[in-house]
Amino acid sequence: MFDDLLQHLGLSAFSLKGFGPLLLEGTWMTIKLSLLSLLVSVMLGLIGASAKLSGSAALRVPAQLYTTLIRGVPDLVLMLLIFYSLQTWLTGLTEALEWDYIEIDPFAAGVITLGFIYGAYFTETFRGAMLAVPRGQLEAATAYGLKRSQRFRYVVFPQMMRYALPGIGNNWMVMLKATALVSIIGLADLVKAAQDAGKSTYQLFYFLVLAALIYLLITSASNIALRWLERRYSAGTREALR
Template sequence: MFLQGYGALILEGTFATIKLALLSMLLAVSLGLIGALAKLSNQRFLRVLATGYTTLIRSVPDLVIMLLLFYSLQILLNVFTEWMHFEQVDLNPFVAGGFTLGFIYGAYFTETFRGAFQSVPAGQLEAAIAYGMNRRQIFVRVLFPQMMRFALPGIGNNWQVLIKATALVSIIGLIDIVKVTQDAGKHSMQLFYFSLIGALIYLAITTLSNGILMWLERRYSAGVRGAQL
């Protein structure tokens, strides 16, 4: 049998990995937009805060940050529950992993969006102001759509790396692709075979993602390529 009875577990691990990646992506994009706007802000405090965040996160390995955040949060939670005389509460690996990855990759998205914002021609913004648009209208109608065209290659790259980084969450107990394939390999004494299955699943996810990202790039480049030609 192809999956030797482990098909249901592997499917469950695959869905867990996809859900974790999507949750992390949502948080990372949100933090990235906030961080990019902070870095481009006129207020020095916000610029320093955002720069400190991106510098620290990009300088420390993802695995180290994940372990530090997961165990430090668990320790703080234990102290709080003990102080309040509550029963001990264990962190959910899925939630903890998603927020940790989102926090980590928010730093990378910050730089991606910062560069994309700066790539939008200043004349476009001046024209929007001349038309009488307010700040919200300028951001929604002019700045954000054009920024996305410049940011999509970086977003795609970050997404691909983020998908692979979800494998790190298996060390804190999440039943993902890595966890289930490793367990299946150990129990069946075919570790290489099931590791290969896991690699092929990741390849399928990233290949599908590439197709979606290529469609998004064409969508946000509509009218631009023709004008360039």
């Protein structure tokens, strides 16, 4: 598969030098990390958006601080701070309880860190989408006697997604590329695999270009999925506007 792609791109002068399985494992690691981080980000985003739109200052203020702090500090700095803070706190806890030393799993740390960082961006995406839902829809749902959870599930969420999808797609693309940062905490993702292969064969540029092409394939597939979601959540609206 890789050799065919390289041949079409004029890069078939080199081979994978036996590092194909390593690159596949790194690619799968990147995909898993991205999807799980997306899940955490979406959950935090929904919670954060609801908090920022809440009438309670006890919920609004922490949510505002969260989004302001995260969006104002570079991802790399946040990743290092969160990762080493988690390890420091865990070490202090185990010492206080006289437990054996516990080292945080890099994959779990990567998911938590990326999810926490991009949860702030999803918070703003969902907040704007929720505000775009006509208030009359909520009033009508309340008049029909729907509970709060039912109003969100049947009225707010389907309409909100139509407005949120462009922002979700943008956040997903940025987060997917940001997974390359997790190599600094020891996770064997695609970038780490490409670096190891390149250093071992003295063809670092070649393997980094290959990693870039793999990222391009993933983002291209993501664009197809996002367009399908946009068509699905826009069903009926285009016809109504004609």
